[in-house]
């Protein structure tokens with residue numbers, strides 16, 4: 445990782461960022477005198493064509509940040525430029541040039557797949573022939589051509605998500621915001637959706653996504669920020685963050701009921717860092733197999749032992765002291 449320039453992190457000299465947030469804040473309920481700060485002053489930039497992730501546990505402030513970028517919820521402090529426009533005053537112009545995929549599918553279940561696209565196109569005031577052309581292209585993009593005339597209520601969860609994404613593309617947006625795009629989907633549906641998102645990246649569309657899934661972030665994101673308690677706690681590429689905060693491998697040991705504490709005590713000193721989770725301990729090491737052999741030599745007998753590559757989940761645990769499923 446090279447972070448030696450004087451530019452703010454994430455800035456490419458000479459290339460205007462798609463999004464620039466400085467001291468961005470969101471406070472709810474301030475008018476009622478009972479304010480709650482969901483986003484506590486964050487700085488970030490998103491570059492053209494990159495897939496930028498916002499990671500964090502429930503309540504970290506991810507959706508609040510997304511809603512401010514989407515210009516559906518005004519910032520209460522700091523500044524936010526989207527596509528070079530001030531989000532405070534240029535909401536309508538920004539909304540015309542971005543696509544939004546909200547956390548819950550908001551497609552109309554009583555209409556057909558194609559009708560959903562046509563109606564959405566009309567919100568943007570696009571000419572009818574243009575909307576029909578785009579809808580046909582997007583049905584193909586979303587792999588929904590053979591479902592075009594079916595009512596949405598007959599679609600699976602994965603198909604509805606793909607329709608929601610297709611709908612967000614009707615205005616040919618330069619930025620697409622995806623709030624937890626694969627939450628609730630089965631693995632096959634997730635992979636099909638990822639494949640569609642890769643296609644958008646290849647097409648040069650800037651993606652901003654929030655997710656709870658570290659594997660999703662590792663797969664899709666060029667760069668990401670981790671949020672905790674309304675603040676950004678780190679920023680970087682998935683690989684760069686893993687390298688910065690973790691060892692190469694993690695040895696996961698599970699023990700029988702009541703054994704964990706004693707076994708953890710025996711393991712102390714084997715590696716520099718041990719994390720205790722309710723159901724297992726994690727030993728951060730560059731050589732998982734060698735550490736396991738050393739553990740055995742100390743009389744540590746786990747029910748199961750697994751050596752894996754360090755992941756973003758480990759970065760999150762390092763930074764926040766919690767797992768994302770806490």
Ligand SMILES: Nc1ncnc2c1ncn2[C@@H]1O[C@H](COP(=O)(O)OP(=O)(O)OP(=O)(O)O)[C@@H](O)[C@H]1O
Nearest residue numbers: 472473480482500501502503504505506507508509
């Ligand atoms: N309209 C609102 N009024 C008051 N508090 C809110 C409102 N929206 C969100 N919050 C609070 O702000 C905090 C951040 O919420 P936000 O939805 O941005 O988090 P998140 O990281 O997206 O979480 P999740 O993964 O659950 O969506 C939470 O404590 C939430 O309860």
